[in-house]
Amino acid sequence: MKTISKIDELKVVLREKKYNKEQIGFVPTMGFLHEGHASLVRRAVKENDITVVSIFVNPTQFDSKEDLETYPSDLKKDIELLRALGVNYVFTPDKKEMYSKMFSTFVDIEGDITKKLCGASREGHFKGVATVVTKLFNIVLPDKAYFGQKDAQQVAVISRMVKDLNMDVEIIPCPIVREKDGLALSSRNVLLKESERIDALILSKSLFEAKELIESGEKDSKIIKKYIVDKINTLEYANIDYVDVVNASTLEDISLIEGEVLIALAVYIGKPRLIDNIRISVI
Amino acid sequence: MKTISKIDELKVVLREKKYNKEQIGFVPTMGFLHEGHASLVRRAVKENDITVVSIFVNPTQFDSKEDLETYPSDLKKDIELLRALGVNYVFTPDKKEMYSKMFSTFVDIEGDITKKLCGASREGHFKGVATVVTKLFNIVLPDKAYFGQKDAQQVAVISRMVKDLNMDVEIIPCPIVREKDGLALSSRNVLLKESERIDALILSKSLFEAKELIESGEKDSKIIKKYIVDKINTLEYANIDYVDVVNASTLEDISLIEGEVLIALAVYIGKPRLIDNIRISVI
Structure with missing residues (x-):
């Protein structure tokens, strides 16, 4: 397993795989991985030749500065887990490289699909999600991308975006993983x-x-x-x-x-x- | 030369070329082609293994219904010209396939780059342009895309978008072509x-x-x-x-x-x- 943080470095590695017709599975995450993420990664590893996992706490999808600052992280533990699961590449981009000073392009999904549920109270959240997922898809060019059904609205929004923008990726929603007592992992x-x-x-x-x-x-x-x-x-x-x-x-x-x-x-x-x-x- | 109107049909054809490492050049147009377009196409044919030209009068970039309805077209003449220039594929998608009833995803570039010049009077114009160009890039997956410098703001906006969203395409701006008396072709x-x-x-x-x-x-x-x-x-x-x-x-x-x-x-x-x-x- 290799950890890569530079966008162009990952692109070069993955384009070679792509041209070699190797199937790329992708699991985008914000890190601090739990068994929910692990279930996505296991499925990606099983269904693809190459599995890429990104760890990036995306600032544009946080509507509260406090929420962003208190978002937990443990990169070392995450990397150990991903290695044990058989992941090929961990992508840990830098905020400054993902969002340059001149950055000004956003992907937005209009209508109820982003305005209801979490969208009603989290202004701009899904715009941030759609934008970073578009960037990550363009960097990784996955054949399949795995998302947890716990963020049901995120799955619906990303599925809509992929159809609307004619992206070459299949969105695979995966079941919620719960603690024994029922609490959804988060x-x-x-x-x-x-x-x-x-x-x-x-x-x-x-x-x-x-x-x-x-x-x-x-x-x-x-x-x-x-x-x-x-x-x-x-x-x-x-x-x-x-x-x-x-x-x-x-x-x-x-x-x-x-x-x-x-x-x-x-x-x-x-x-x-x-x-x-x-x-x-x-x- | 082959004319294709179905999105998936073009994707299948071009993915095979892409995996075969053939360089794809792309010229997006709204048709009614003139010598300005021809200059872009000639350069694309010269610099790539495969040249794709799209003809699509994109409704989402028109701010006035009258402007959309009076926009000139002559598909037969366009196709003859493109054949003579050595184009491989002409893509003539259907409005209903490009924009389904459920369509709701847009790409927008914020700030002066879209709000000034043409953006000041043409509300939503560059959002429509960025959205359709993203869709076309995702369908064609070009290595190089050619745009006329006559739409200087469009070139600046698309270049910004490609950088921001990490798209794998090089934007090639081409000089304005003028009549002998100086009038820019349009x-x-x-x-x-x-x-x-x-x-x-x-x-x-x-x-x-x-x-x-x-x-x-x-x-x-x-x-x-x-x-x-x-x-x-x-x-x-x-x-x-x-x-x-x-x-x-x-x-x-x-x-x-x-x-x-x-x-x-x-x-x-x-x-x-x-x-x-x-x-x-x-x-």
């Missing part, structure tokens, strides 16, 4: 205090129960939403950003629960903002 | 009435004279600008959109004329809006 979980860590379980629990309600025949999205909101509001230190029941690909609100449905939520548990979601197929 | 010139065609000569004349003034030692951009504006305003049917003296790469206003300088103008001569410019190197 690099932000380390920011939770012990009591908050227990409180946070209500997020996954309420989603699982909502799924059961739907499977028992509930078709009214308002009732489902109210059920989750009420449950979370029993906690003193929980502050709901959103709880939404939407069409899984367009992210548009639905009133009747049918087809591919996404229930997504974002909740502050103390300081950290946690997200979780569940996808349900209703025939 | 597909819009056919929209000029006979008397307007004569009036329009004042644009290139004033630019050439401004260049002479600078070469004789004039360093004050205000004096140069006033000279051009006064000259154009002697015409009854001319309506100035802008006359600007700017840094040739950032397009920022300059007061002292030095380095790489661009004098650019856009003027309505009757209904048609014509643009022209001249680049001057002042040591």
Whole structure:
């Protein structure tokens, strides 16, 4: 495994592989890797000749300076993990090389798909995500790119972008990885205090129960939403950003629960903002 | 020469060439080709193994419906010309395939580079240009792409975008081609009435004279600008959109004329809006 930080160096290495018709799998990350990332990387290694993982805490997708500054990192541990998983190249670009002083180009996806859910409270977040992912795709030229379904909106936004801009990459969404007690893995979980860590379980629990309600025949999205909101509001230190029941690909609100449905939520548990979601197929 | 209108069909053909390490040259156009386009195509044919020319009147870059609807076209003549020039593939995509109903992704370059000159009066124009050029680059994957210096701002914007988004393409700006009497070639010139065609000569004349003034030692951009504006305003049917003296790469206003300088103008001569410019190197 090789760690490369210069953009042009990685381009040269990967273009040779590309021309040699080797399939390139890519997992973009912001580091501080957990088992969720590892599940993406394992799949990439299995399905491709070459696997590239990027570690880059992208400043343009943070809407709060504090969130950016407190974002956890442990590069040494990340690199050990990626080596053990059989990754070929770790890309650790420099902020200054990714965003020069003259930098002024952004990729933006308009409409509900970026304005709802996390987009409503995180102004400019998906513009930052789409821009950095476009840059990374242009540098890596992956055949397949792997994204965790935990960031369900990110998967929907990136899939839309790839179609709209005719990019040569297949987006592979991968299932959420959870702790045994249900908590969705997140690099932000380390920011939770012990009591908050227990409180946070209500997020996954309420989603699982909502799924059961739907499977028992509930078709009214308002009732489902109210059920989750009420449950979370029993906690003193929980502050709901959103709880939404939407069409899984367009992210548009639905009133009747049918087809591919996404229930997504974002909740502050103390300081950290946690997200979780569940996808349900209703025939 | 082969004409292809389906995106995926062109991708398959060109990926094979790309993997075969054939150099791909690309000339994006909106059709109704003239000698200016021909000069780009000749250079592309000379410098590459494969030359692709696209003909697509891109709706997202028109700020006026009337301008879009009156934009001239002659596909049959264009195709004959391109065949004679030795082009390999003509790409004539369908509007509905380029922009599906769900289309919502745009590439935008922020700052003076898109807000000044043509960007000031043509809201959204460069966003439309950057978006379609990104799409075309992703479809064609050219090694080199050729753009006319007549659209000097377009060259600056696309060059900025390619750098910012780490695209694998070299942008080749090519000199303005003019009629013998100095009028810069443009597909819009056919929209000029006979008397307007004569009036329009004042644009290139004033630019050439401004260049002479600078070469004789004039360093004050205000004096140069006033000279051009006064000259154009002697015409009854001319309506100035802008006359600007700017840094040739950032397009920022300059007061002292030095380095790489661009004098650019856009003027309505009757209904048609014509643009022209001249680049001057002042040591």
